[in-house]
Amino acid sequence: MDVFEAVDSRIACRWFLDKPVDATIVRDLIVRAARAASGGNLQSWQVYALTGAPLAELKRQVAAHIDGRDPRHDEAEYPIYPQTMWQPYKSRRDEHGVQLYGALGVARDDAAGRLAQYKRNFEFFNAPVALFIAIDRKLGPGQWADLGGYIAALMYLARGYGLDTCPQESWARMHRIVGAFVDMPPEQMLFCAVAIGYGDHAHPANGFRSPRAPLDAFCRFFGFE
Numbered sequence: 001m002d003v004f005e006a007v008d009s010r011i012a013c014r015w016f017l018d019k020p021v022d023a024t025i026v027r028d029l030i031v032r033a034a035r036a037a038s039g040g041n042l043q044s045w046q047v048y049a050l051t052g053a054p055l056a057e058l059k060r061q062v063a064a065h066i067d068g069r070d071p072r073h074d075e076a077e078y079p080i081y082p083q084t085m086w087q088p089y090k091s092r093r094d095e096h097g098v099q100l101y102g103a104l105g106v107a108r109d110d111a112a113g114r115l116a117q118y119k120r121n122f123e124f125f126n127a128p129v130a131l132f133i134a135i136d137r138k139l140g141p142g143q144w145a146d147l148g149g150y151i152a153a154l155m156y157l158a159r160g161y162g163l164d165t166c167p168q169e170s171w172a173r174m175h176r177i178v179g180a181f182v183d184m185p186p187e188q189m190l191f192c193a194v195a196i197g198y199g200d201h202a203h204p205a206n207g208f209r210s211p212r213a214p215l216d217a218f219c220r221f222f223g224f225e
């Protein structure tokens with residue numbers, strides 16, 4: 001797979017096959033993704049990788065925590081989104097919801113169905129491997145951006161192995177449980193998780209392609225004509 005196909009074929013995969021990922025591949029992805037650029041080469045990413053029994057135990061703990069509750073009320077340590085959304089972001093997020101829940105056959109007014117889908121984040125959508133991405137809490141926006149570069153590199157490299165991924169900021173809401181579980185030092189803050197596995201491409205959650213704004217909505221060219 002070339003780099004163009006890797007970029008084009010990546011999706012936020014929201015259901016994975018019951019198929020393990022070779023541990024050497026996981027290690028290789030984590031190492032290779034660290035070739036990502038970072039300002040001043042600070043390499044601000046901190047990664048915790050889980051599979052097998054530890055992953056099952058963490059999922060069990062989180063399932064007990066969210067049982068009968070709405071995890072969207074759990075606060076992350078950073079604002080995942082601004083409190084109110086404005087255009088064009090509001091429409092884009094709404095459209096994303098329409099696509100995802102539409103594909104799953106969850107009606108707009110089906111609050112229980114939406115909550116059930118949200119809770120699948122905390123099963124890692126059945127993925128056999130989960131990464132947590134953390135950062136030193138004293139670092140700033142520049143270094144947070146570098147985390148994005150690391151995660152992007154990891155997701156495209158995963159495509160090279162035929163793997164799928166889902167970046168998951170929802171996991172930031174579980175920072176207390178995750179932090180205690182992986183013994184995260186107090187100076188670090190949880191940014192997000194990344195689910196890794198072989199995607200179930202027949203599953204309706206993976207059955208749509210997210211749209212993108214047209215070029216002129218986000219880029220202005222100077223001197224190209």
Ligand SMILES: Cc1cc2nc3c(=O)[nH]c(=O)nc-3n(C[C@H](O)[C@H](O)[C@H](O)COP(=O)(O)O)c2cc1C
Pocket residue numbers: 010011012013014096121166167168169170171192210
């Ligand atoms: C940092 C980050 C966090 C995300 N968190 C979640 C999440 O918690 N749950 C989820 O289902 N999707 C999550 N997504 C996936 C986005 O919704 C998805 O990337 C977007 O809708 C575009 O779709 P695509 O990735 O399939 O192209 C996240 C994406 C990013 C980059």
